[in-house]
Amino acid sequence: MGFTVRPRRLGSGPNRRARLAPALAAGVSVLAILTACGGRAEPTKLTWHTCGDDMECSTLTVPLDHTRPQGEQLELSLTRLPAGGDRIGSLVVNPGGPGVSGLDYARAARSIVSEPVLERFDIVGFDPRGVGRSSPVHCLDDAGLDTFLALDTTPDTADEQDALVSxxxxxxxxxQAHSAKLLPHIGTIDVARDLDxxxxxxxxxxxxxxxKSYGTLLGATYAELFPARVRALVLDGALDPALPRLTLNTEQALAFDTAFRSYLRYCLADSDCPFSSRTISGAAQELAALLRRTDTxxxxAARPVTESLATLGALTPLYDRSGWPILTxxxxxxxxxxGTLLLQQSDHLVGRLANGTYSNQTAANVAINCIDAPYPRDPQTYAQAAQAADRISPAFGSYLTWSSLPCAFWPAAPSKPRPLRAAxxxxxxxxxxxRDPATPYSWAESLAGQLESGxxxxxxxxxxxxxxxxSGCVDEVVDxxxxTGVVPGEEVVCPDIR
Structure with a gap:
């Protein structure tokens, strides 16, 4: 399915904050940096209007194909919360995904950035091309998505693998049938040019x-394309653009496994923990066995909770400690x-509403990931990678690998790899x-090393x-x-004192 993020429901206390719930194997890419031909699109003058909750809304016109700036145009939906004090400029925010609405994220501005930042910046969000309210990609209808997402993505037999491939x-x-014109022009490079x-x-x-999350790839891509136009970029929950796609899936599976074991330390300290084993390794084996049983x-629940849906439901609460009691x-x-609670968590992650309708998050997520870098075209390559990932993470490895399989059949040509330096x-x-479950710490180390000024x-x-x-420590450094544009003089690791 790809590497997706989705804002969690916001709390109501005085220290509200939006958390991201990214899911599933995705793929980050080493990007091809394309040189636009035929000049640059003329800058658009934005006309803002009020749209509730102190927000202002507008649209930005961008070319479908940046190599033909005077050709067919798209409209991107924008929103902003104006600065509360002495304004420096705009802070553009992206919650990740790919496929998650930046409009909704910016509307939660008071829960995603601190008061000093709200005072000095307009907080600006946009739905990238192909997402939400900006020329959304469309693939399957709601019933089709129900079927697709419930499909067995951990095939144990030749027949199951054939069904997944089909x-x-x-x-x-x-x-391709519903969005052929958009598919070749929906990649992160296109969005980075829109961002400029x-x-x-x-x-x-x-x-x-x-x-955040996939949004770190967008920011790093922007810096590679337009290094002189960078004032300050915060890339939080970083992706590693140097990793091959299926290697990324395997490393992510290990990160989810590590996060689950951290959850188990919390759970096993409580007599109400639902595992028979009182050891971390034993409880981890119980989860893998539980998920395997749902295969048959x-x-x-309201809909049968298959192995894929149960795995999604178990992954979702790992994105934030506040989800640990829900997982228990x-x-x-x-x-x-x-499977009622697991299904609720799964539905939240993939953007399924209670009325059975979906956002276009899944379609956009797959479309962007598949165009951003090459995936293997042979399903047997996924089978071999899934076996390796399953040895690392019996609960999550196979699922996270096979979920990228649509990219093996993608009709639009992917970008060609090239490292990001942002010289x-x-x-x-x-x-x-x-202990990030979705973007391992090693990815942040790698991206910081790849960027010349990271x-x-x-x-x-x-x-x-x-x-x-x-974390007051993290917030102080970021703010x-x-x-001011000032970074720490040496590497800082903030302790967890929550």
Missing amino acids: ASRDFAAAC LLRDALGDPQLTYLG APLH AALRQARTGD GAAPILVIGTT VLLGFDSDGHTAYFNG RYLV
């Missing part, structure tokens, strides 16, 4: 940006054959969390992403950098 091929064909047009339209000579005996309750239910850019702050900030904690997640 469904993945059909998914790619459906995307947005910066220009906002009137900022340089970009100030906060990107789905859990009961869901696994306690599952031991009785009830000549101002300092770029890269953040990693040591500076690493570590957070020794659990959960996905670090900024505005309860100072956004406001």
Whole structure:
């Protein structure tokens, strides 16, 4: 399915913060940097109007094909929360995904950035091309997505593998049938060029940006394309653009396994923990066995909870410690054959509403990942990689590998790999969390090393992403950098004192 992120529901207390729930094997890419031909699109003058909750909304016109700036155009939906005090400029935010709405993310501005940043910057969000309210990609209808997402993505037999291959091929064909014109122009490079047009339209000579998870790849790509136009980039929950796609899936499986074992230390300290074994290794084996049983005996809920849906439901609460009690309750239910909570978590992650409709998150996620870098075309390559990943993470490895299979049949040609260096850019702050389930800390170390001006900030904690997640140490470093451009003089690892 790809590497996706989705804002969690916001709490109501005085220290509200938006957390991201990215999921599933995805793929980051080493990017091909394309040189636009035929000049540059003319900057757009933005016309803003009020749209509730102190927000303002607008649209930005961008070319479908940046090599033909005067050709067919797209409209991107924008929103902003104006600065509350002495304004420096705009802070453009991206929650990741790919495929998650930046409009919704910016509307939660007071829960995603600190008060000093709200005072000095307009907080600007946009739905990237192909996402949400910006010319959304369309592949399957709601019933088709229900079927596709419930499909067995951990095939144990030749027949199961054939069914998965067929469904993945059909998914790619459906995307081509409904969105053929958009598919070749939906990659991160295209969005980075849109981001530069947005910066220009906002009137900022340089970009100030906060990107989380996949948003770190967008920020790093922007810096490679436009290094002189970087003012300050915060790349939180970093992806490693140097990794081959299926290697990325395997490393992510290991990170999820590490995160689950961290959860188990919390769970096993409670007498209410739903595992028979009182050891971490034993409890981890119990989860893998529970998920395997759903392959032939789905859990009961409003819809049958298949192995794929149960795995999604178990992954989702690992993105934030606040989800750990939910995971405990869901696994306690599952031991009785009830998959209600696991299904709720799975539906939240993939953007399925209670009325059975979906956002276009899954379609956009797959389409962007598949165009960003080459995937293997032979399904047997996935089978071999899944076996290796399963040895590393019996609960999550096979699922995270096979979920990328639609890219084996993708109709649009992917970008060609090239490393990201961003030579000549101002300092770029890269953040990693040591037990991040979706973007391992090693990826942040790698990206900070690849970027010539990369500076690493570590957070020794659990959960996905670090900024505005309860660490005064992280927030202080990020806020100072956004406001002044000053980075730490040496690598900092913030302790977890929550």
